[in-house]
Amino acid sequence: QRIKPYINFIANCRPLSVSMGNTIKFLKLKIAEVPPEMAEEEAKQQLLGHVEAFARERVLLADEAISKLTLSKIRDGDVLMTLGSSHIVKRTIIDAHEQGRSFRVIIVDSRPRHEGKELLRKLVKRGVRCSYVLLNACSYVMKEVSKVLLGAHAVFANGYVMSRVGSAMVAMLAKNANVPVLVCCETYKFSDRVQTDSFVFNELGDPDDLVCLDHDIR
Numbered sequence: 245q246r247i248k249p250y251i252n253f254i255a256n257c258r259p260l261s262v263s264m265g266n267t268i269k270f271l272k273l274k275i276a277e278v279p280p281e282m283a284e285e286e287a288k289q290q291l292l293g294h295v296e297a298f299a300r301e302r303v304l305l306a307d308e309a310i311s312k313l314t315l316s317k318i319r320d321g322d323v324l325m326t327l328g329s330s331h332i333v334k335r336t337i338i339d340a341h342e343q344g345r346s347f348r349v350i351i352v353d354s355r356p357r358h359e360g361k362e363l364l365r366k367l368v369k370r371g372v373r374c375s376y377v378l379l380n381a382c383s384y385v386m387k388e389v390s391k392v393l394l395g396a397h398a399v400f401a402n403g404y405v406m407s408r409v410g411s412a413m414v415a416m417l418a419k420n421a422n423v424p425v426l427v428c429c430e431t432y433k434f435s436d437r438v439q440t441d442s443f444v445f446n447e448l449g450d451p452d453d454l455v456c457l458d459h460d461i462r
Contacts, residue, residue: 247271261397261398262434262437263397263430263432266433266434267298270294271291271294274290274294275291278291302430303432306430306431306432307332307335310332310430311335311339314393314428315339315345318347318391319345319347320346320347322345322347322348322390322391323347323388323390324337324348324350324391325349325350325351325352325389325391325414325418326349326350326352326392326395327354327394327407327408327410328352328353328359328360328363328395328408329359329360330396331395332428332429333363333394333395334367337367337393338370338372341370341371342370348373349367349372349373350375350377350385350389351363351364351374351375352377352382352410352414353377353378354378359408361376364376379410379413382413382414382417383417386421386423387421389418390423391425391426392423392424392425392426393426393428394407394414394415394425394426394427395407395408395427396427396428398429398434398435399427399429399433399434399435400435400439401435401436401437401438402440404438406439407427
Protein backbone atom coordinates (compact mmCIF):
# COMPACT_ATOMS: atom_id res chain seq x y z
CA GLN A 245 0.00 0.00 0.00
CA ARG A 246 2.89 2.38 0.66
CA ILE A 247 4.14 2.35 -2.92
CA LYS A 248 0.65 2.82 -4.40
CA PRO A 249 0.81 6.67 -4.23
CA TYR A 250 4.08 6.61 -6.15
CA ILE A 251 2.61 4.31 -8.80
CA ASN A 252 -0.42 6.60 -9.11
CA PHE A 253 1.91 9.57 -9.51
CA ILE A 254 3.72 7.82 -12.38
CA ALA A 255 0.39 6.85 -13.98
CA ASN A 256 -0.81 10.46 -13.75
CA CYS A 257 2.34 11.66 -15.52
CA ARG A 258 1.70 9.35 -18.48
CA PRO A 259 -0.26 6.13 -19.16
CA LEU A 260 1.46 3.04 -17.81
CA SER A 261 3.46 1.33 -20.55
CA VAL A 262 4.13 -2.41 -20.72
CA SER A 263 7.71 -1.92 -19.54
CA MET A 264 6.58 0.22 -16.60
CA GLY A 265 3.97 -2.38 -15.65
CA ASN A 266 6.52 -5.22 -15.77
CA THR A 267 8.95 -3.22 -13.64
CA ILE A 268 6.28 -2.48 -11.04
CA LYS A 269 5.30 -6.18 -10.94
CA PHE A 270 8.96 -7.10 -10.41
CA LEU A 271 9.27 -4.61 -7.54
CA LYS A 272 6.06 -5.81 -5.88
CA LEU A 273 7.26 -9.41 -6.12
CA LYS A 274 10.56 -8.56 -4.43
CA ILE A 275 8.74 -6.61 -1.71
CA ALA A 276 6.51 -9.64 -1.05
CA GLU A 277 9.61 -11.83 -0.70
CA VAL A 278 11.07 -9.69 2.09
CA PRO A 279 10.82 -11.58 5.44
CA PRO A 280 8.61 -9.79 7.99
CA GLU A 281 11.33 -10.01 10.66
CA MET A 282 13.93 -8.23 8.50
CA ALA A 283 14.96 -4.75 9.67
CA GLU A 284 13.61 -1.86 7.62
CA GLU A 285 17.02 -0.51 6.62
CA GLU A 286 18.24 -3.96 5.60
CA ALA A 287 15.07 -4.53 3.56
CA LYS A 288 15.55 -1.21 1.76
CA GLN A 289 19.14 -2.10 0.87
CA GLN A 290 18.02 -5.51 -0.38
CA LEU A 291 15.30 -3.99 -2.57
CA LEU A 292 17.74 -1.38 -3.87
CA GLY A 293 20.09 -4.20 -4.86
CA HIS A 294 17.28 -5.97 -6.72
CA VAL A 295 16.36 -2.77 -8.59
CA GLU A 296 19.98 -2.14 -9.56
CA ALA A 297 20.34 -5.76 -10.72
CA PHE A 298 17.14 -5.42 -12.77
CA ALA A 299 18.41 -2.27 -14.46
CA ARG A 300 21.82 -3.81 -15.13
CA GLU A 301 20.65 -7.20 -16.42
CA ARG A 302 17.35 -6.41 -18.11
CA VAL A 303 18.28 -3.02 -19.57
CA LEU A 304 22.02 -2.33 -19.84
CA LEU A 305 23.27 -5.86 -20.57
CA ALA A 306 20.22 -6.56 -22.72
CA ASP A 307 20.96 -3.49 -24.84
CA GLU A 308 24.55 -4.65 -25.22
CA ALA A 309 23.46 -8.14 -26.32
CA ILE A 310 20.90 -6.77 -28.78
CA SER A 311 23.46 -4.39 -30.23
CA LYS A 312 25.98 -7.22 -30.76
CA LEU A 313 23.38 -9.46 -32.39
CA THR A 314 22.08 -6.73 -34.68
CA LEU A 315 25.63 -5.70 -35.51
CA SER A 316 26.21 -9.11 -37.07
CA LYS A 317 23.40 -8.35 -39.56
CA ILE A 318 24.89 -5.05 -40.78
CA ARG A 319 27.18 -5.25 -43.81
CA ASP A 320 29.36 -2.71 -45.57
CA GLY A 321 27.33 -0.76 -48.11
CA ASP A 322 24.03 -1.26 -46.30
CA VAL A 323 21.39 1.46 -46.26
CA LEU A 324 19.55 1.29 -42.95
CA MET A 325 16.15 2.83 -42.31
CA THR A 326 14.76 3.64 -38.88
CA LEU A 327 11.69 5.49 -37.63
CA GLY A 328 11.72 8.19 -35.00
CA SER A 329 14.28 7.76 -32.23
CA SER A 330 14.97 4.52 -30.36
CA HIS A 331 17.85 4.37 -27.88
CA ILE A 332 18.71 0.75 -28.72
CA VAL A 333 18.65 1.44 -32.47
CA LYS A 334 20.85 4.49 -31.90
CA ARG A 335 23.32 2.42 -29.87
CA THR A 336 23.42 -0.30 -32.53
CA ILE A 337 24.11 2.20 -35.32
CA ILE A 338 26.83 3.97 -33.32
CA ASP A 339 28.45 0.65 -32.36
CA ALA A 340 28.48 -0.43 -36.01
CA HIS A 341 30.01 2.89 -37.07
CA GLU A 342 32.70 2.71 -34.39
CA GLN A 343 33.63 -0.78 -35.58
CA GLY A 344 34.35 0.58 -39.03
CA ARG A 345 31.25 -0.58 -40.90
CA SER A 346 30.49 1.57 -43.93
CA PHE A 347 26.78 2.26 -44.27
CA ARG A 348 24.19 5.00 -44.56
CA VAL A 349 21.12 5.69 -42.42
CA ILE A 350 17.75 7.03 -43.56
CA ILE A 351 15.77 8.44 -40.64
CA VAL A 352 12.02 8.55 -41.20
CA ASP A 353 10.12 10.97 -38.99
CA SER A 354 6.52 11.94 -38.35
CA ARG A 355 4.36 14.24 -36.34
CA PRO A 356 3.66 15.22 -33.65
CA ARG A 357 7.02 14.94 -31.85
CA HIS A 358 9.50 14.65 -34.72
CA GLU A 359 11.76 12.51 -32.54
CA GLY A 360 13.93 11.66 -35.52
CA LYS A 361 15.50 15.12 -35.47
CA GLU A 362 17.22 14.35 -32.17
CA LEU A 363 18.48 11.01 -33.50
CA LEU A 364 19.72 12.77 -36.62
CA ARG A 365 21.71 15.29 -34.56
CA LYS A 366 23.30 12.57 -32.43
CA LEU A 367 24.28 10.36 -35.37
CA VAL A 368 25.67 13.20 -37.47
CA LYS A 369 27.68 14.32 -34.46
CA ARG A 370 29.24 10.83 -34.38
CA GLY A 371 30.07 11.02 -38.08
CA VAL A 372 27.36 8.69 -39.39
CA ARG A 373 26.08 9.49 -42.89
CA CYS A 374 22.37 10.22 -42.59
CA SER A 375 19.37 11.29 -44.63
CA TYR A 376 16.16 12.67 -43.12
CA VAL A 377 12.69 12.23 -44.64
CA LEU A 378 9.14 12.46 -43.42
CA LEU A 379 6.80 9.48 -43.30
CA ASN A 380 5.00 10.44 -46.50
CA ALA A 381 8.27 10.02 -48.44
CA CYS A 382 9.00 6.57 -47.03
CA SER A 383 7.72 4.68 -50.09
CA TYR A 384 9.95 6.76 -52.37
CA VAL A 385 13.20 6.03 -50.50
CA MET A 386 12.38 2.40 -49.63
CA LYS A 387 13.91 1.25 -52.93
CA GLU A 388 17.33 2.34 -51.59
CA VAL A 389 17.00 0.50 -48.25
CA SER A 390 18.62 -2.85 -47.48
CA LYS A 391 17.42 -3.24 -43.86
CA VAL A 392 14.90 -1.59 -41.53
CA LEU A 393 15.69 -1.22 -37.81
CA LEU A 394 12.79 -0.45 -35.46
CA GLY A 395 12.48 0.00 -31.73
CA ALA A 396 9.49 -1.34 -29.81
CA HIS A 397 7.16 -0.27 -27.06
CA ALA A 398 6.13 -3.89 -26.43
CA VAL A 399 6.05 -7.38 -27.93
CA PHE A 400 2.85 -9.34 -27.28
CA ALA A 401 2.36 -13.06 -26.72
CA ASN A 402 1.10 -13.56 -30.28
CA GLY A 403 4.22 -11.93 -31.73
CA TYR A 404 2.62 -8.57 -32.53
CA VAL A 405 4.79 -5.51 -31.96
CA MET A 406 3.59 -2.22 -30.51
CA SER A 407 5.70 0.78 -31.42
CA ARG A 408 5.46 4.46 -32.26
CA VAL A 409 2.97 5.74 -34.80
CA GLY A 410 4.03 4.97 -38.37
CA SER A 411 5.84 1.71 -37.56
CA ALA A 412 3.17 -0.45 -39.22
CA MET A 413 3.34 1.64 -42.39
CA VAL A 414 7.14 1.39 -42.56
CA ALA A 415 7.01 -2.37 -41.94
CA MET A 416 4.37 -2.94 -44.63
CA LEU A 417 6.29 -0.88 -47.16
CA ALA A 418 9.43 -2.87 -46.32
CA LYS A 419 7.56 -6.15 -46.78
CA ASN A 420 6.24 -4.99 -50.14
CA ALA A 421 9.82 -4.16 -51.20
CA ASN A 422 11.22 -7.46 -49.79
CA VAL A 423 13.34 -5.55 -47.25
CA PRO A 424 14.01 -7.34 -43.92
CA VAL A 425 12.70 -5.63 -40.77
CA LEU A 426 14.64 -6.08 -37.51
CA VAL A 427 12.86 -5.15 -34.27
CA CYS A 428 15.12 -4.38 -31.31
CA CYS A 429 13.34 -5.01 -28.01
CA GLU A 430 14.44 -5.96 -24.49
CA THR A 431 12.66 -8.78 -22.66
CA TYR A 432 11.29 -6.47 -19.97
CA LYS A 433 9.01 -5.09 -22.69
CA PHE A 434 7.52 -8.52 -23.41
CA SER A 435 3.85 -8.88 -22.50
CA ASP A 436 1.60 -11.90 -22.02
CA ARG A 437 -1.25 -9.82 -23.43
CA VAL A 438 -2.61 -10.56 -26.90
CA GLN A 439 -3.53 -7.76 -29.28
CA THR A 440 -4.70 -8.01 -32.89
CA ASP A 441 -5.43 -4.36 -33.67
CA SER A 442 -3.64 -1.03 -33.37
CA PHE A 443 -6.33 0.97 -31.57
CA VAL A 444 -7.36 -0.63 -28.26
CA PHE A 445 -4.32 0.25 -26.14
CA ASN A 446 -3.07 3.31 -27.99
CA GLU A 447 -1.73 6.08 -25.81
CA LEU A 448 -3.91 9.14 -26.36
CA GLY A 449 -2.15 12.46 -26.81
CA ASP A 450 -3.24 16.05 -27.22
CA PRO A 451 -5.09 16.43 -30.55
CA ASP A 452 -3.87 20.03 -30.77
CA ASP A 453 -0.39 18.60 -31.39
CA LEU A 454 -1.67 17.46 -34.79
CA VAL A 455 -4.31 20.02 -35.64
CA CYS A 456 -4.34 23.36 -33.86
CA LEU A 457 -7.70 25.02 -34.44
CA ASP A 458 -8.18 28.75 -34.23
CA HIS A 459 -11.16 29.15 -31.94
CA ASP A 460 -11.49 32.86 -32.68
CA ILE A 461 -13.71 32.36 -35.75
CA ARG A 462 -15.59 35.38 -36.98
